[in-house]
Amino acid sequence: MEIVFLNRLSKRNEQGCEDFAQVWIGQHEGRWSAGWSTHHVPDESIDDLWYEGSLWQELLHVYRHELALKMAEGYRPLIHGVFHEQKGSSGRGQTLQKLYCYSDLFPRDEVYEQLTMWRRQKAATERKAPYLIATNRLLRLISVYLPHTEEELLELPGMGQGKVSQYGTELLTITKQNDRTTPFPLNWVTETLEEEVFLSWLYKQKENQYRQELNKFSLTRAIIEGISEGLSLEHIGIKTGLHRKEVIEAVEHLDRDGMDMKKLILKELEHVSEEEQTAICSAYAELGDTLLKPIMLKVYGEEKATEAGLDQIYERLRLVRIRFRHQEVPDRHVG
Structure with missing residues (x-):
């Protein structure tokens, strides 16, 4: 096998010593493989094969998901760029991520419940989907940072002037009922969060993202295989666990992406x-x-x-x- 990518990673264990590992991607006669090797003592390693197959895109989805899990555990790479993707956010984007991170790590569940109850009532009154009024993430931010003025509300990502004009007074009525221990502006968050804590949280978010992408890719592949095998919509639904309507939506999406749906359509019509x-x-x-x-x-x-x-x-x-x-x-x- 020819190794086409190799990187060394390490993390500190409970005894304060470093554990080492390697992540690798290899290729042999048109087949791809990826895996993880953990080194506990010199010249001894435990290998874990993550993927073996012919599809590069499938390998990439599996590789990213598994690697994000390892990095959420505390492993850090010797050379950056291990996810083989565009450069991550920095500056303002990273500041926003730290606001989200702090709100996840230090929740105020009782305030969050008050806000979700308000949102349910407001959605019923306005006949809107609850997420159009405020997302879960925005309510989490409000519940943790507890703004007391419209200017403070506007510091929270996702809280634009329109939402403040429409819902600000009602939201502030709830937040002012609760004592807060942290001030505005929120620049203290960046200084408070430990970098390793933030990175572990960030890689957990990546793991969730990559898991969803992997599931979507696997589902799409199963649908394509079902079509090539001459299966009907009903049998593709059984194969994938999807409702018939969901299969048709997927077929429409694949058609827009340039996949040939003629065989399936002829069969169904x-x-x-x-x-x-x-x-x-x-x-x-x-x-x-x-x-x-x-x-x-x-x-x-x-x-x-x-x-x-x-x-x-x-x-x-x-x-x-x-x-x-x-x-x-x-x-x-x-x-």
């Missing part, structure tokens, strides 16, 4: 007459392909669509829309 498909395409040409309801009403009518089953009709419309958009591509480039 084989019981739909050419006359019906032509009527749907004609409706798209006349009304546009953004909204599905006008197409449904024009082709089927409300009563007929309800009788046939709205879920089935909308699924059919979405699949035909993929075909329609590919048929329309040459016309869009004319002239």
Whole structure:
């Protein structure tokens, strides 16, 4: 095997001594591998194979996730850039990350519960999704730093002038009921947080991010494999654990990314007459392909669509829309 990347890492153990490890990526006859070697005593190591396969992108997702776990444990690299990604945030971006870090490490749960109860009531009154009023992260910041003025509210990331004008008075009514032990401005946070504590928190955030990316990649790969194997939407759903509607949404996304969906669409539409498909395409040409309801009403009518089953009709419309958009591509480039 040819080693194409190798880096040494270390961390201090409970006895104050350094533990050493190596992370590596190798390649042999078109197959990639990545792993971790822990060195407990000279000339003795324990190897952990993280990945072995033919897909570089899959290796990268697994490698980043596993490495973030190790760095959250306290391992630090001899040479930076171990994640093989664009340079991380610095300056203002890192300052904001430290505000988030402190709020995670020193929560005020009782205040946070007050704020979430206020948000639920406000969302019900305004008929909005709760996150549109304030995200969990923003409420966490407010609960920990306890601003007492509108100017202090504006110091918190995610709290713009619009939200302050709309909700500031109500939020301050809650925060002023609670004693605070830390001042504004918040520049003390950077000085208070120990660098190693912050780095471990930061790598934990990376681990969560990379786990989500790995799950998404694995799911996408399973869908692509299912399509290439000639599976139906139903069987792809069984293979991936997704609801049928979620599979169609994934298929639409993959189509936009340039994946060939013809095989699957032909399979799913084989019981739909050419006359019906032509009527749907004609409706798209006349009304546009953004909204599905006008197409449904024009082709089927409300009563007929309800009788046939709205879920089935909308699924059919979405699949035909993929075909329609590919048929329309040459016309869009004319002239």
